[in-house]
Amino acid sequence: MAVSSLAAIDESALVMQARDGDSTAFGELVRRYEGKIFRLAQHVTQNREDAEDVLQETFMKAYEHLDQFKGDSKFYTWIVRIAVNQALMKLRRRKTDKSVSLDETIDTGEDMVVREIAAWGEDPEQQLSREELGGILDTAIQSLEPLYRSVFVLRDIEELSTEETAEALGLSVPAVKSRLLRARLQLREKLTRFFKRKGDDAFAYM
Amino acid sequence: MLTCKDFLGELSDYLDETIDAELRSKLERHITECPNCWVIADTTRKTIQIYKGMEPYPIPPDVESRLMQALEKKMAAKQK
Numbered sequence: 001m002a003v004s005s006l007a008a009i010d011e012s013a014l015v016m017q018a019r020d021g022d023s024t025a026f027g028e029l030v031r032r033y034e035g036k037i038f039r040l041a042q043h044v045t046q047n048r049e050d051a052e053d054v055l056q057e058t059f060m061k062a063y064e065h066l067d068q069f070k071g072d073s074k075f076y077t078w079i080v081r082i083a084v085n086q087a088l089m090k091l092r093r094r095k096t097d098k099s100v101s102l103d104e105t106i107d108t109g110e111d112m113v114v115r116e117i118a119a120w121g122e123d124p125e126q127q128l129s130r131e132e133l134g135g136i137l138d139t140a141i142q143s144l145e146p147l148y149r150s151v152f153v154l155r156d157i158e159e160l161s162t163e164e165t166a167e168a169l170g171l172s173v174p175a176v177k178s179r180l181l182r183a184r185l186q187l188r189e190k191l192t193r194f195f196k197r198k199g200d201d202a203f204a205y206m
Numbered sequence: 207m208l209t210c211k212d213f214l215g216e217l218s219d220y221l222d223e224t225i226d227a228e229l230r231s232k233l234e235r236h237i238t239e240c241p242n243c244w245v246i247a248d249t250t251r252k253t254i255q256i257y258k259g260m261e262p263y264p265i266p267p268d269v270e271s272r273l274m275q276a277l278e279k280k281m282a283a284k285q286k
Contacts, residue, residue, distance in 0.1 A: 052272070055273055059277055063277065114242075137260060181218040184217075185214075188249050192249060195252075
């Protein structure tokens with residue numbers, strides 16, 4: 001089949017063809033999602049080499065286990081789940097990094113992060129170049145705890161539902177929600193330092 | 207009366223619009239009276255929007271070619 005016509009094909013048809021051994025169809029699935037999977041892997045692992053490994057392992061596993069994909073979730077959600085598992089495994093293996101503790105229970109009560117309260121200027125991101133903005137956003141994400149980071153990446157960057165995120169990370173829905181809230185508040189705090197309206201400091205009295 | 211802490215606890219669901227109308231109107235009443243919570247809600251909403259607007263970086267060509275090579279090898283092995 002010509003590659004150009006593959007791009008228009010419905011995803012479930014591609015998955016079926018790939019399952020029947022059509023490697024061109026699987027190649028098209030890879031092309032559709034490799035960019036997103038690589039980005040996800042970079043965000044979660046914060047390491048380019050690990051991210052590349054995760055990318056390869058994800059599609060290798062997907063290919064091997066394609067017959068286990070039941071079609072009751074989206075193909076993308078299914079590979080995201082594989083990618084997240086691979087990425088978290090990398091983090092766990094990186095034992096030298098003591099800040100990594102994925103299984104800790106996070107207190108859900110008291111320490112909401114709101115120290116800096118200042119309104120932002122109009123369209124603050126428009127005042128920066130793409131590279132500058134990208135750098136700020138990446139650094140802010142990098143500073144989050146791995147589990148907050150994973151939840152935020154899946155929910156707010158990859159736009160998975162709360163339920164899909166819970167499934168991918170092996171967390172309960174309430175745990176996803178509380179981590180997402182904390183991640184969002186922490187990022188808001190960090191971005192406020194860059195985006196707050198000039199002269200608004202007096203307002204930040206808390 | 208809703209406290210600021212109550213408001214923060216519901217902030218994610220409020221921004222995701224996954225709350226019922228009654229709670230929603232309570233939260234909205236709170237932010238009309240509490241400038242701090244209004245700012246937090248507004249800047250958190252903007253934070254989410256900025257990240258949602260991020261485009262995936264194009265995958266570097268060397269990374270992609272290594273991925274494709276690895277997959278081709280795997281597929282060839284399976285078809286034997």
